[in-house]
Amino acid sequence: MRTIHRKLLRDLTELRGQVAAIAVVIAAGVMMLIIAVTTLDAISLTKERFYRDSAFADVFVDLKRAPEGLIQRLVEIPGVNQVETRVKAPVRMEVPEYENPVRGEIISIPDGRQPTLNRLYLREGFLPEAGRWDQVAISEPFSQAHGLRAGDTLTVIIRGRLETLTVTGVVLSPEYVYQLGPADLLPDYERFGVLWMNRRALANAFGMDGAFNNVVLTLRAGVREEPVIDALDQLLGPYGGIGAHGRDDQPSHFFLSMELDQLRVMAVILPTIFLAVSAFLLNVLMGRIIRIQRQQVAVLKAFGYGNRDMAIHYGLLTGLIVLVGSALGTGLGAWAADALAAVYMEYFRFPEMSFRLQPRVILLAVGVAGAAAAVGTARAVYGAVRLPPAEAMRPPAPEHFRQGWLERSRLGALLDQPTRIIVRNLSRHRYKAGLSVLGIGLSAALLLLGSYQFGAVTQMIDVQYRLVQKMDINLHFTDPTPERALAELRVMPGVQYVEGFRNVPVRLASGRHDYRTTILGMDARPGLYGLIDADYRSVRLPPDGLVLTDYLAGHLGVRPGDRVQVEIMEGHRRTVGVEVAATVSEPIGVSAYMERRALNRLMREGPAITGTWLLTDAGQHPDLFDRLWEVPRVASIGLILDAESAIRTYIEDTVLIFMAVLLVLAGSIAFAVVYNNARIAFAERARELATLRVLGFTRAEIAWILIGELVLLTLLAIPVGWLVGTGFALLLNEAMSMDMFRLPFLITPRTYAFAAAGVLLATALSVVLIGHRLRRLDMVSALKTVE
């Protein structure tokens, strides 16, 4: 090995603290990119594969009842590839050893075999056998939630009739990757399950012999779905069709896509911020490391090493550091991405996860890190080789110092000499000090970015469940029901207050934009549901017209006073124009609201309701549930408290885990930057500090010169970090406003305090580590050698 390469390795060993710190900065940037892109890629890839392997349908439609013979007409619709008619039945279940009500959905499969579309993936056991009337396959999350295995039995109530069914197998379906009950926002595997049963058995139990109430179909390659949907709606309208829709409106696919969109945003924004910050820091850090070696560059030049030799030497040094950092980042990134994808798999049920590391992502990450390091190195090496060697070897002439305003001020008179040294050092090297402040500030900004969502999420959920949804139980009926049902409910055990609502599935359209949602019709001054504006003030429901969440109004491009087309997706389908009366700001969901009577008029019906909100005494819940269970019209019973905790868990598991990773990375960067800064400050000042020791200053006094400078830089950096971090957070927040959640842009004082505490802690740790070096500072040797 050439001696100059040996020098390289020894330098790396000698500088290992700093090299490690720089490698951490690189690793964090690379890791962020790899995590984001790889997680996204893993979920997309897994989704694509499952959809393909299971022949996931393109178009879906529910209807009341149509004769099986109609299938021929469906097949003949131009553009249709394969069609499958099914029977789908809402059921209630009793699960052994589980107290609470469980809802379910049974879907038919051809007798004894796999369906053509939406094929099931068998995790365990087998599909119901041909000719058997008492067998079902159940969805995997439901089986796990209740510990149900093949061979166990379930009691199912179909149209009021109790059936005891045997579980033959545990399956996964592309329709229920995200297994969501009707009207739920989040999966509840205990209270909602999906079952598959032989078509003849189900049709018989559900009164659908020779008929179907659900169709799924695939399209030929290159065919647009809209004309097919229109044809389907025309054909099935007379049979109670409630509007065909594409995959975009299929609940599982919708939520999966939304999650992927969110990940996609994070995969662009977070790594961009991270890589940009680490690139900047890398540039600064590499520059400083090489500047300390200015003397060595001069010596090597004096002996005939050329500028090219020096460029190669330091290029290699940088390259090795980048390599170490990138390898670390790639390894840790792949590991974290794998773990994070596994968390997503908890919510999105796929047969298996496809996971791959894309070389181009690694190359991109390494390329950015390498380029940033190269620029920093090149500038410093150029600075070192540009000087004639004799000049580079000479100790630099004493720098210009003068008294700044601080020292001339009255406050200045109070400064002791060491403090004066600090102030002058910083004011003399304004550019360098500025870079240090910016570097530390950026790491504080990353800390803020990584932590602000924790506060914002709490705020969002608090608003939703304290100000918007004030009920504690949420009942949905199977069909529109007369208002008198409210009176029945009022006398049930533990019920304190009851309020009815009318919920209508609609498609809202304005110009080229449309959106499928529901209009919630409620009392003019609802007691259990709050409509709020952006400042959390209560909004009155106008007697007529539509109230939209501001997110939805933005999506449709409408403002109060504009009209939207409301396509009613229930009963007799019609489209009517309705004026937008107001907008509201709620953080979760994309609903539209109307006064209930106005909605009833729009539906051309009497004062009907489709559900109620209850305020109850939790102590009497078991009795209440028993009674509710006996009401045939009750389709679902939702416990808001459960929903709230489910939503918290969901966000904690997905977004916040991501943020926690980010936070760890931000913390590492903060420490790396502060520590490096401290090391370099020490190297630059060692001689001066040794001189002061010789002159009789105590260790504590000279330590103050160094530590005081570091602390001062950190204190200056904190507001910079707050400012930049707020900008980063705003950027992320804007980009991450999704259909389901809109995080309020809220940075709590605690978040600011946390970011500040993070860099202060990093400073404290660095000071401890540097203190060790200060204690070993050898006065004589530091003065003897010019280094």
Next chain:
Amino acid sequence: MDAGMEVRGQGGRQVVFATRGLTKVYLTGDVEIHALRGVDMELYAGELTVMLGASGSGKSTLLNILGGLDSATDGQVLYGEQDLVRAGDRVLTAFRRDHVGFVFQFYNLISSLTARENVAIVTEISRNPMTPEDALALVGLEKRMDHFPSQLSGGEQQRVAIARAIAKQPAVLLCDEPTGALDSKTGVQVLEAIEHVNRELDTTTAVITHNVVIAEMADRVIRLSDGLVSDVHVNERRRPPSELSW
């Protein structure tokens, strides 16, 4: 580049270096320092020259310019027939690599390399080097070759620096206050190493110092003051360094 071996000075001796009207002006902060104000001098082949001057006389500047470590403001430095003042960075780098050896007051060893490696880092890029081992043996350090600079005394470090400077078998050896950081006894050992190299390898050697005693070991003494050559004196006899003390 070849040192023009045909250039002859007074007495027919071969001239290795010649300067003509050499000036150097520094800007240190706001202060203009006239380090050299028109120096004319020669160095002859195989000769050991001591350049004597007080602090600030310009002797280090002169040495740095001769060695291609620094640029001149005006005048000529002829190495053979090549004018170093007008040479570009590539020419100067090649000149340093192949023709000059340096010894600095503060040794300037690379602390992460052992004695042997500090020499090897130079021999590896030279055209016709001796081995690092031979070079270190010449300065009497054959037993300390694998020590790091921090494990060597000041005198030993300076001898490593001399070994490093002569290992490439340079045409000229330039020493800037080589004993400046050493005590008298150690300084003598270092001077002996320089003298030994000059005698054994016939390397043209220039030593700058402010120490008048050292002048006695030279063939010729050039005195500098205020950026000018004030006197050139030829010693009748070179005194061996072992006889010197200060």
